[in-house]
Amino acid sequence: MSFAVPQAYVELSDLATARGVPPSKYIDGLGTHQMAVAGPAEDPVTLAASAAQRLFATSGRSPSEIGLCIVGTETAVDHSKPIASYLHGLLGLPRACRVFETKHACFGGTAGLFNAIDWLAAGSARGRSALIVCTDIARYPIGSPGEPTQGGGAVAMLLSERPRLVELSPGKSGCYAQDVHDFWRPLHRKDALVDGHFSVQCYLDALSGAYEDWRRIAGDEAKRPLVRTCYHVPYGKMARKAHQRRCQLDGLDEATTEARFHTDVAPSLRLPAQVGNIYTGSLYLSLISLLHAEAAALANQHIGLFSYGSGCAAEFFTGRVTEEAAALISAMDVAAPLRTRTRLSIPEYEALRRGDADQDRRPVDKSPEASQLLREQASPHYCGIDPQERRVYAWQ
Ligand code: HMG
Numbered sequence: 564m565s566f567a568v569p570q571a572y573v574e575l576s577d578l579a580t581a582r583g584v585p586p587s588k589y590i591d592g593l594g595t596h597q598m599a600v601a602g603p604a605e606d607p608v609t610l611a612a613s614a615a616q617r618l619f620a621t622s623g624r625s626p627s628e629i630g631l632c633i634v635g636t637e638t639a640v641d642h643s644k645p646i647a648s649y650l651h652g653l654l655g656l657p658r659a660c661r662v663f664e665t666k667h668a669c670f671g672g673t674a675g676l677f678n679a680i681d682w683l684a685a686g687s688a689r690g691r692s693a694l695i696v697c698t699d700i701a702r703y704p705i706g707s708p709g710e711p712t713q714g715g716g717a718v719a720m721l722l723s724e725r726p727r728l729v730e731l732s733p734g735k736s737g738c739y740a741q742d743v744h745d746f747w748r749p750l751h752r753k754d755a756l757v758d759g760h761f762s763v764q765c766y767l768d769a770l771s772g773a774y775e776d777w778r779r780i781a782g783d784e785a786k787r788p789l790v791r792t793c794y795h796v797p798y799g800k801m802a803r804k805a806h807q808r809r810c811q812l813d814g815l816d817e818a819t820t821e822a823r824f825h826t827d828v829a830p831s832l833r834l835p836a837q838v839g840n841i842y843t844g845s846l847y848l849s850l851i852s853l854l855h856a857e858a859a860a861l862a863n864q865h866i867g868l869f870s871y872g873s874g875c876a877a878e879f880f881t882g883r884v885t886e887e888a889a890a891l892i893s894a895m896d897v898a899a900p901l902r903t904r905t906r907l908s909i910p911e912y913e914a915l916r917r918g919d920a921d922q923d924r925r926p927v928d929k930s931p932e933a934s935q936l937l938r939e940q941a942s943p944h945y946c947g948i949d950p951q952e953r954r955v956y957a958w959q
Contacts, residue, residue, distance in 0.1 A: 607717070635675040684734075696719045789827075
């Protein structure tokens with residue numbers, strides 16, 4: 564696993580001051596400290612390519628081993644051409660490769676993950692691996708209650724028959740779905756509309772439904788302790804509420820629930836608190852955060868995973884942390900993408916957001932200065948569109 568984030572971020576204490584609310588509302592009330600903000604040269608394709616590039620570089624695996632590439636996203640860059648095709652080109656994946664995009668709000672990446680598990684279980688892999696990339700930019704209207712829960716980033720994962728970090732259990736996943744209007748993004752908008760408090764209720768109902776279904780399906784396995792749980796994290800407080808709901812279903816009292824949150828969930832919230840909601844990748848960023856903090860202590864232990872996508876669909880499933888995980892994670896320099904970021908002032912952030920609408924129509928700048936600038940970029944770059952309105956990317 565590996566992740567990528569935009570080069571810029573906003574401190575939520577700065578945003579709170581600008582919006583006239585106490586910083587504690589965002590930091591303690593929502594449980595988030597910073598939100599990632601994408602610039603004009605960044606989009607879900609560049610984030611996906613950066614995450615996958617790091618994944619290959621840090622795992623020692625090669626793009627030539629990939630037989631299936633699925634991109635989960637709710638920030639598509641085209642109504643037809645999938646991000647997976649751009650990724651196929653940028654990474655140089657093999658021609659004999661199944662490539663497509665999945666959408667179901669934040670659940671889209673998990674839909675891709677389970678598709679890959681079935682591909683492996685069916686014997687279609689023939690020794691190859693699946694590349695699953697979750698990539699999104701979370702945007703809400705400026706000044707809306709959703710604004711402090713924005714973010715952006717991508718998580719790339721390799722799935723194979725010989726897992727090196729976490730071993731998932733095929734066929735043992737609890738599901739829940741319901742037709743609700745908790746969060747939506749009409750085709751003409753770049754930012755999402757949301758019925759915020761209702762969405763929290765929908766998330767918790769979906770958690771109860773998926774967890775109960777998992778307990779029914781898993782049988783005796785459900786009696787084995789899950790020492791940690793990673794949740795979908797639109798903001799940290801949501802994961803806390805989710806854990807409270809699960810502890811209630813398990814019949815635990817309030818004091819035990821509170822203690823359990825600090826051991827079972829808090830370590831998985833450290834990276835998400837510095838990035839914000841990354842939609843499809845959110846659950847998997849929380850898993851990276853957990854492994855980064857505790858992989859050695861968790862060797863051979865089972866953990867819970869909960870994926871939620873508005874609209875809505877959810878699954879509760881489990882995994883076993885491998886013995887190799889700690890060595891692999893420590894060789895990866897997991898948090899490196901967060902070290903080189905630039906802090907934006909609120910006027911800088913608002914100017915970027917105001918420019919979002921134009922990015923899909925921006926012609927490629929062919930000036931010598933722009934070309935020189937591109938030659939100096941080490942990471943994938945969105946350049947604009949060509950005269951046929953095709954998106955153009957550069958990557959040295
Ligand atoms: P709001 O209504 O402005 O906030 O927005 P609030 O008044 O509910 O306050 C939030 C919390 O801060 C409350 O705690 C307050 O008490 C506390 P809670 O009661 O929830 O425990 N608070 C303070 N704490 C400390 N010091 C203070 C202070 N003031 C208040 N001074 C809302 C909150 C979540 C509605 C908003 O941010 C929103 O609409 N966010 C976007 C939607 C969202 O993230 N929903 C989550 C579930 S749906 C989901 O996860 C799917 C999603 O990822 C999309 C997808 O699937 O694609 C979003």
